[in-house]
Amino acid sequence: DTAVSQTPKYLVTQMGNDKSIKCEQNLGHDTMYWYKQDSKKFLKIMFSYNNKELIINETVPNRFSPKSPDKAHLNLHINSLELGDSAVYFCASSHGGRINSPLHFGNGTRLTVT
Amino acid sequence: AQSVAQPEDQVNVAEGNPLTVKCTYSVSGNPYLFWYVQYPNRGLQFLLKYITGDNLVKGSYGFEAEFNKSQTSFHLKKPSALVSDSALYFCAVRDMRNGGYNKLIFGAGTRLAVHP
Numbered sequence: 001d002t003a004v005s006q007t008p009k010y011l012v013t014q015m016g017n018d019k020s021i022k023c024e025q026n027l028g029h030d031t032m033y034w035y036k037q038d039s040k041k042f043l044k045i046m047f048s049y050n051n052k053e054l055i056i057n058e059t060v061p062n063r064f065s066p067k068s069p070d071k072a073h074l075n076l077h078i079n080s081l082e083l084g085d086s087a088v089y090f091c092a093s094s095h096g097g098r099i100n101s102p103l104h105f106g107n108g109t110r111l112t113v114t
Numbered sequence: 115a116q117s118v119a120q121p122e123d124q125v126n127v128a129e130g131n132p133l134t135v136k137c138t139y140s141v142s143g144n145p146y147l148f149w150y151v152q153y154p155n156r157g158l159q160f161l162l163k164y165i166t167g168d169n170l171v172k173g174s175y176g177f178e179a180e181f182n183k184s185q186t187s188f189h190l191k192k193p194s195a196l197v198s199d200s201a202l203y204f205c206a207v208r209d210m211r212n213g214g215y216n217k218l219i220f221g222a223g224t225r226l227a228v229h230p
Contacts, residue, residue, distance in 0.1 A: 004157070041202060043158075043220040056217055090157055099146050099208060100165045103218055105157030 023091030031096030120221035137205030146208035
């Protein structure tokens with residue numbers, strides 16, 4: 001009965017590689033997000049999709065490319081990984097147009113770039 | 115600018131004592147405020163929200179929060195702390211500038227340590 005699931009949970013890779021993180025939600029939400037949590041636990045939004053359409057794109061390097069094949073899935077592809085990309089990446093979902101709809105988060109993907 | 119401040123990096127409290135985790139906000143327009151909790155190696159879990167109505171909001175696990183418009187605060191409280199409440203707590207405000215779609219701006223987090 002997992003609500004928001006991300007894979008993989010851990011990802012260790014070398015600089016310069018390309019990697020993807022997958023996210024799926026079964027809550028029937030129409031909006032999905034990627035947040036980045038740095039080593040100091042600070043959370044910052046990266047992207048948001050509503051019904052497969054990109055609606056929020058913060059100042060994120062072009063190496064990060066989200067893809068939403070349908071409203072239940074939002075994947076994150078990262079090209080040419082850098083040391084500074086090491087962080088925990090959280091996927092979340094909500095009813096986008098409802099101001100009282102809280103975000104539901106996955107358990108995160110810990111990315112370590114060596 | 116929309117922002118949230120959590121002035122305390124860590125709050126220490128003895129089990130059984132009341133706890134308060136502080137949050138102040140700055141928004142243009144009506145504030146829509148949330149509290150989340152993060153346990154180690156887990157995602158954030160929703161605790162409670164203030165949208166409108168009563169200033170005292172009750173949430174999960176016995177937590178409550180008091181909205182104070184004049185002080186622009188939304189402090190999280192619990193009458194009697196449990197050791198299992200030890201976690202990282204985030205206050206968040208909804209940023210309504212992007213056409214009303216959800217975007218939460220989070221505070222830096224406050225680590226709550228409840229000692230037996």
